[in-house]
Amino acid sequence: MVDDLRRRDVFKLAGGATSLALAGTAFTQRAAAQDVRTLTIAWDTDIDTLDPAAFKSIGAYVVQANVYDSPLMWKVQPEQGKPGLFRSRPGEFDPSAAQAWSFEKDGATVVLKIRDGLTLPSGKPVTAHTVKYAFDRGLQSPGYIRLLFPVLLGVTKPEQIVVRDDKTLAIEMPAPSPMALDVLALSNNAILDPDEVKAHASEKDPWATDWLKRNVAGVGPYRLVKNEPGVEVVLEAAKNYWRPQPFFQRLVFKFVPSEADRVLLLKRRAVDIVTGRPGLSPRNVKSLEGEAGLKIFSVPDTTCHWLSMNTKKAPFDNVKVRQAINYAIPINAIIPSVLFGYGTQMKSPVPSLTPGYDDKLSPYKHDIAKAKALMSEAGVGPLPITIELAVRVGWQPHEQAAVWIQRELEQIGFKVNIVKETDATFRQVASKGGHQLSIETWQSWINDPFYHLHFNFHSKSVTTNTAFYANPELDKLIEENMRSPHGSSRLAAARRAQQILIDDAVWGFLWYDSWTRVMRADLVGVEKRWDTFERYYGMKLA
Template identity: 25%
Template sequence: MNKMLKAFGIVLGMSAALAGVAQAAPTEVRIGVALEPPMLDPTAGAAEAIDIVVYQNIFEGLTRIDQNGEVQPGLAESWTISDDGLTYTFKLHDGVTFHDGTSFDAEDVKFTFDRILGENSVNAHKEFYTPITAITVVDPLTVSMTLDHVVGRFLFDLGRGDAVIVAPESADNNANEPIGTGPFAFVQWDKGSRVVLEAYGPYWGAPVHLTKATYVFISDTATVTNALLAGDIDGTNNFAAEALAVFEGNPQFKVLVGTTEGETILATNNRKAPFDNLKVRQAMAHAIDRKAIIDGATYGYGTPIGAPFAPHNPYYVDLTDTYSYDPAAAKALLAEAGYPDGFAATLKLPPVAYARLSGQIIASQFAEIGIKLNLINVEWAQWLEDVYSNKDFDLTIVSHVEPFDIGNYANPDYYFGYDNKQFQALIETLNGTIDEAKRKELAIEAQTILAKDAVNGYLFELAQTGVWNAKLTGMWQNSPIEGLVLRDIAWTE
């Protein structure tokens, strides 16, 4: 009898223990992403899909960009800048290893940037690092870089996926078997299906909460929806806005709506009449009803902008009221410009929903002030040739997704042909300024000039619309740089 009671007690104890295990928070996450990366080496390809998987997860840079778009220490624990702004000296973290067990030191930093700057480099943004004229290994944990001119955003550029540190022992194989220093190590890539990462035990930094992360490639909205509802995946960082209603109000999910780096603009050919006339551009700006465009083209999830800066950027200033929606003022300006009856123009639209939907709405809005738009749908190859390369267009709609690309406006040969010597001098000063407070002041001045000149029609910032299991925390709401960073993601009880 006693043996039976004892056995029964053991069973009860085991049941309780198993119940405790069952109730414990999981430590693995499965994330649905729309695009499979073409490779897994961010220093050798431009596709955002690469960084979504590897940036700050497998690979790290000397600096890193946080979810507010600000520069934080990465593999460099600190740095000093010479008085002339030309030499950066980085103190590296000690005890860092790559996922294959090899040590990280200053020689790896030198190898990485020599590789980026090499004659055979395939780095997508080599131009960010060409100002580097010398890389000096001071000691195993100290490295210095000398520039040929002051680059105000140099620390930001070091935090991009293009500048992650790689090792000479493994760099040639990173496209398929990436080896970095990050909190997660590559496990496997089932082509066409998924990439699996696991937490790297000897990671030098703060421990992460997850033990495993699986990126599942699902391009179809209906399939992603079903996978979320069935629990086959635990979240996705950018879900189709038109289908979000399925998850809003559902207590099993949280919908995170933030901003990306995608400034959506009505790009204008400033070199071509009548768009070389400021009053015409001002009239068009007054004719734009951003709310109607956002409601119709983004299902209400876009964020209005008045200049080419993302609202999450520390330098952002709200300039949406520079030319408020005012059709009467638009008509008056057109008359002053010599177009009392308006004019006809073409609007070339690339094959993305936000552009073609926005184009239809803007055509209707412009018709109210006498501007008749002929909508021309083009594929990306034709858009790149006609609009971007040959500048053969009147108007177009596109999202510019490169972080901190306001410098494009200082290039009169860029496709929208804005040529303002005052602005060009301002950007040159901004590029050569290191002090953050002064940089912000200059960036706000630059945005204000572009807004007043109505260089383009500034419409909205593309939204990041994530759908996640309600018990997950630590996901980035905004996307100030390409990537889906895992380090803070955790399950709650």
């Protein structure tokens, strides 16, 4: 009796399991039949707003860069030894919505010639007025573009953007800006349809910021057809676009919050490429090396990661202590053990790809004896000094590097407590000067030494100067060179600035990220620009 019951149940269970397994085979059959003209991308970001003038999430920037054209574009060149990969070089630009550009008044005025035959999705032509609207909107609407134009270009009011005729637009700056063309390549200067935007404006919202959060109205290679947060974003090739049709007619961005899943999806070819920041941690990229059917593109990039020391707070107000820290950072262990080689040692406060960068100025290398000597010269004490090192939760390389740094700093007289904070907390504490030590990161989309120096080291850049560094000589150097023609004296000034910052050991130098993407092996036409966001327009299957 008893046995009977048991056996029957076992059979039932076994039967159930078999039918589940059979069902499973059918579930997966669909996945294989994928259209070759569709590119499936895994990421872990939603779109917060597509308003071109607003600061936005990574996902929103990626979409913005693919649904809108800006007046100019950073030119890309084939990367040596990496067929299928293209990368921008400093100071090289391509025409885009503007088919040509020229300078007047020694570079103080930029003249844009708007592309002939360029039309909006509505069929109306794109004129100089259309492009002016994009700039006017950036200058006046909420968003951060109106903070950038005055600093970078000296453009503060719409009157400085002058329509000369239907196809000619002039940007009148008070002085030449070496960053002007870079600014014109930013995806934030999206060519919008003024009529469409105005149709969705209201008295309370004159720039239709609310409507533009989730709607796209302008010129670009793709159009947004679906945006379902937490599920997927779908872009389709735009009709009547001025360039030839792209290979990938459809881009499907799948929201995959778990990194382990992103790895398995790539390995099973359920997705073609993983994007986002970081998308995949260095450890996982390493694990995918040599995986059949996949390839890794990795090139040096301008993203800096550094140990930020609050120069206003003891003991980091002491230059000897800051120098000691720079000698104690075990960077030669962090690069292989934390970054698995997907990063390079930082040898200057400016990125290695930035004009004027000099890797010969920094004396710092891992040298505990020297660090200890500097600590005793500094005369701080009594040792050990207890300090907090703040990192952001979920920023894997930072969390891991913090442990390596902690161990070394404890050798030279510190007791280090690692504090993990959410993004919101980290930013708040940082801006109030509450961090003693923290791991910070920054990327300059405008690849110019003084752009970078201005935001990170000028005493007036209170929210971005994470070290709270103030040096009148450096401030003066930055101010003199923010808007001066790019030439040898400007490069010399950039070198002088690096020397000051290295001598003062303002940052604890960590690493420059490599821009790294893992994708199916036959994907080519991959383009990496200064803002790091892929343009899918040029991608195709080999």
